[in-house]
Amino acid sequence: MGRILVTGLGLISAIGDSVAANRQALAAGNSGIGAATYLESKYAALLPFGEIKKSTETLLEALPGSYPEVTRTDLIALHAMKEAIADAGLSAAQLRDRSTAFISASTVGGMCLTDKMYADANATEANNSPFLGSYSNSASTLFLQSFFTIGGIVNTFNTACSSSANAIMYGARLLQNGLAERAIVGGTDSLAKFTINGFNALMILSNEPCRPFDSARKGLNLGEAGGFIVLEKEEHITPSHTVYAELKGFGNNNDAYHPSSTSENADGPFLCMQGALQTAGLEPGAIDFINAHGTATENNDETESVAMLRLFDQVPAFASTKSYTGHTLGAAGAVEAIYSILNLYHQEVYPSLNFETPVEKTGLTPVLSYQQRPLRHVMSNSFGFGGNCSSLIFGRY
Known part of the structure; x- marks a missing residue:
């Protein structure tokens, strides 16, 4: 198809x-x-x-x-x-x-x-x-x-x-x-x-x-x-359609660790990102930018960072747009998927706000300024209570 x-x-x-x-x-x-x-x-x-x-x-x-x-x-x-x-x-x-x-x-x-x-x-x-x-x-x-x-x-x-x-x-x-x-x-x-x-x-x-x-x-x-x-x-699709992006891949996994936290090894986040890459037929190096779940809670940001370090030899550029909208709960996955699509369609990335010092354990720094850059594939992460973790991958059309 x-x-x-x-x-x-x-x-x-x-x-x-x-x-x-x-x-x-x-x-x-x-x-x-x-x-x-x-x-x-x-x-x-x-x-x-x-x-x-x-x-x-x-x-x-x-x-x-x-x-x-x-x-x-x-x-x-x-x-x-x-x-x-x-x-x-x-x-x-x-x-x-x-x-x-x-x-x-x-x-x-x-x-x-x-x-x-x-x-x-x-x-x-x-x-x-x-x-x-x-x-x-x-x-x-x-x-x-x-x-x-x-x-x-x-x-x-x-x-x-x-x-x-x-x-x-x-x-x-x-x-x-x-x-x-x-x-x-x-x-x-x-x-x-x-x-x-x-x-x-x-x-x-x-x-x-x-x-x-x-x-x-x-x-x-x-x-x-x-x-x-x-x-x-x-x-x-007809010539009258505007095509913003292609939905390339998706993955869902359950951390099965705690009602409101992910495990220290970040198994759920790691496996859902890995699964999204597999359904998209992509290697980790094909991801140019990640719209991170990035809630700014102690557990989430550390474990999401651990998952990215496990999956990627070199962690792609990433940022959290929750510093703009707050955490919109059930809407967050769709809101941030749209932001990821805009990244691709306009070939630009939006910075995380209010960041000063990396987490000592992981040392990762998000994008801190608006940038225009070539993007082929963008990943969008959404991790829920109960350990329900999902990743979407969009590709430039």
Whole structure:
């Protein structure tokens, strides 16, 4: 069969409400991490976040009619998916067709409305909460399926921070096995008290903008985002298509070590990167740049560095874009896949921010300035809680 190509991109994050705006911020080194404006949490005034610069009410303006059960997670996803569909030039008929698959991902889902659902459940009235049906992590997928009348296979992934990387991988496998001609793949998550409190309990939230791969890193900043990619088989590409990149390879492995940490030997990260190279038919030396998972937590940055040192004779240039957006959880894999695609399409790399001193054990230094350089293949890493680790490899088309 033909190659799997990227023909559409859609994105909203703390650094912009479009793919172009995100690229402009990345190239300029402008982070979106700071004080939260719209988040309703006591931590909004205490910790920095990668908050999208749009209120929920503003995002609601994109909806025709009344949707009482819609969540901020849904609205972020809608914004990004509209851009991806328009960018790929997909018609309403194509979206309705059984050959169009939709694979999304989320970890927060409707948990951003936990307080409202709890209040409804304890109210004296007998009415059911309109938010009960939107509480699931799959609710945003079902909302978008209904909104766009998607006719093909629909599925949702919830594998923590690797969720949307796995959605991309699954969509590609549908195309490879003849179960779809095109797949809209990606993920979404919004900031929520539920996740903020959970990460705070783990004591891995930083009280300052995160410092990926720095010896003085203090933890991650939570963010929110939505990102979607349109994948199509090469045989269905016409001269009117814009082709951004080729999805060359992918790998998934489980570290099976700890609920929220990877092992000192970094077996999961190492094996998923190795597996991605094998499916792409590439040697490690073919990777020109890595968009690292790079959460700025003590465990992740050290073990990801160990994995890179195990796999590569000479570690390629790498950086973490979480220093711009914060950690967007289930959306992170898709957001960073889009950044990797932009690396290839524009032949440029974006720097890590806030880095000063390498980790003593590994001594690795990320890219620290915007650079234009020739790129053939870019790897994007996403490592999730429970040890679920995924790597994607994109090639220049």
